[in-house]
Amino acid sequence: MDLPVFHLDVLNNRMLIAIIAVLHVVINHAMAVGGIPLVSYLERRGVRTGDDAWDKLAFRLLTVFFVITTTVGALTGVGIWFSTSLVNPYAMGSLLRVFFWTWFTEWLVFVTEVVLILAYYLTWKKWTGPRKRAHARMGVVLSIASWATMALIVSILSFMMDPGSWQSNRTLFSGMFNPVYLPQLAFRTPLAMVMAGAFGLAIAVGATDAGTELRTNAVRTLSRWILAWILPCAAGGIWYAHAVPSAMASNLAVALLTQALEGWSRTALGVLAAVSAAIALLALWGAVRPNEVHTWALIAPAFLAVLLIGTFERVREFIRKPYTIAGYMYANGIRKDDYPMLQRDGLLAHATYTSVRRITPENEVDAGREVFALACTRCHTTDGVNGIRDVLTTLYGPDKPWDRDAIGAYVGAMHTTRPFMPPFPGSELEKRALAAYLVHLQDHREPLEGAQVTGVRVER
Structure with a gap:
């Protein structure tokens, strides 16, 4: 109650945050958390096989991921801070007090990640021959740093859904290791890998020529990557769904009955299941018959992945109501x-x-x-x-x-x-x-x- 009210009477405050945050999550999951391990995997495959074509494909993917993450990804990351601080400064202030050292650590890891991705990209064509293996190991370290930034932030997102024992003992670690943390992390990690494979297929359309052996091999490899992660993603999703507090899970059921205007709520779970199945089927097609996959089927998984993460984030935000921090602060910013x-x-x-x-x-x-x-x-x-x-x-x-x-x-x-x-x-x-x-x-x-x-x- 101590600050003036920022309000957008047409767009809506929540919509402002949603647009920025969902765009950031798409970029972060598909091109950093999942994208860098995929690039590193393809690079190491080129080193192992001695086939320069894999190295060129990996560098093409990295170029796209590098440019987007260091521009739009970085701007939307700052945009999340800016918009949430304007819209609900009380929630952000509370989270900063609880997770100061978590965010401090995340900023250190993020700076490390930025330095590593710059070094990884700029030395790609310089570290050749005997130094190529060292370059591939840099990709592994960068992959770990990219995942660590998400792992730290997920602890805060899950805290907002269920603070767990923090309500009684108010310690940092009880807040970080809340009941929803590991299930949500177990879902988001393979989801990021699936999204990376989906975007990799779309990039492969421009990076390879139709009908070539490289296109066939790229489609098969990327499809197998998606299939390898789709089952862990489903398992993580089931664990996560069971970890969501029952009061929050019931919100979706209430929405199905009372919010006739919000069509998303009537079909949210169906969308999540149908999109996941569609991505899996397209990946299976690419793994079994890569030379017969049409261009539209290579691009479609990327759009489906955006729909999947967008629907998931919308549902996650809705079921947290009426709270912005469960049991502690309501969505209106009042404790x-x-x-x-x-x-x-x-x-x-x-x-x-x-x-x-x-x-x-x-x-x-x-x-x-x-x-x-x-x-x-x-x-x-x-x-x-x-x-x-x-x-x-x-x-x-x-x-x-x-x-x-x-x-x-x-x-x-x-x-x-x-x-x-x-x-x-x-x-x-x-x-x-x-x-x-x-x-x-x-x-x-x-x-x-x-x-x-x-x-x-x-x-x-």
């Missing part, structure tokens, strides 16, 4: 332990930046707008993505007037019917003010600007 105080005194009484401190009949709509900004805008807009106007129009119909008392009652009980919604954090008076503001929106299409547009409104 669970602060709720009794805020529901007693009111949100506005403890907000540093607000244009309304005391609610009167004259400023009730303005007060409701402030409450909406503080309590609802982490997830909702007025008219944009996940707009509250669309929600209420769906509940009431396009023409029926919205009832203030009914909306106020629903706001107070929404978390019981939709457990993925946080409880209302304010006082009874603020609940009525929020209802007044929502009713006001029916006849007034006015965007809710964030502090980055309006400046900081303060009433002392």
Whole structure:
């Protein structure tokens, strides 16, 4: 409650993070965590067989991976920090306090990874002959560093789903080695390898000529790489699914029943299974009949891999609700332990930046707008993505007037019917003010600007 509210009333704050984060995860998993081991494997295969064609193919893959990871990958990595700190600074502050040394270590490993990938790429054509084996060993070390960065970050992502014993003893290692950590890591690691193989097949289209022996051998090898990792990926996924807290797993079932507008929720598990099966079938085709695989079948797995990781991340983010850090902080950025105080005194009484401190009949709509900004805008807009106007129009119909008392009652009980919604954090008076503001929106299409547009409104 100590910072001004950043808000995007069209795109939605969560969508801003999602676009940046999913793009980063695709690049990180496919081209670093999985991509570097694949390149290293192909390079060592060339050293072992003495066939220079494998070395050229590996370098082509590395060139693509190197350029994208050091540009778009690096920018989106910084973008995640920037966007999450703007949208939910309280969650980021809490995570930094718990995982300071984890992030510090990850930054050291990341710098090491950057230095190694620069050295690995720039010395590729210089370290030849007797030095080629040393270069291949550098690829193995780089592969370990790439995986280590993900392994450290996954501990934080899994902590947000289930802090485990950290809730009672508050130590770094209890937070890192939470109940979801190893299952999620066991899923993401082979998934990254599968994605690397899928992107490798797409790159092979440009790196090899159709009908050549190199194309045939490349398709067979990359397909076998995918098949080798698809079963560990499925096993890790099953372990991960069983490790997800039951309350979070039930969120998906609730969404299937209550969120008719969110089509993804009705088909999420089907998409995950169907896409995995499609990738496996295309890889099996490439392994058995590599000279008969069409160009579209070489490109399709890369698109399917993006769909797979995108759906997985969407489901992972959704089932964590109503929390951003399970059992500790709600998605609205308010700590669970602060709720009794805020529901007693009111949100506005403890907000540093607000244009309304005391609610009167004259400023009730303005007060409701402030409450909406503080309590609802982490997830909702007025008219944009996940707009509250669309929600209420769906509940009431396009023409029926919205009832203030009914909306106020629903706001107070929404978390019981939709457990993925946080409880209302304010006082009874603020609940009525929020209802007044929502009713006001029916006849007034006015965007809710964030502090980055309006400046900081303060009433002392």
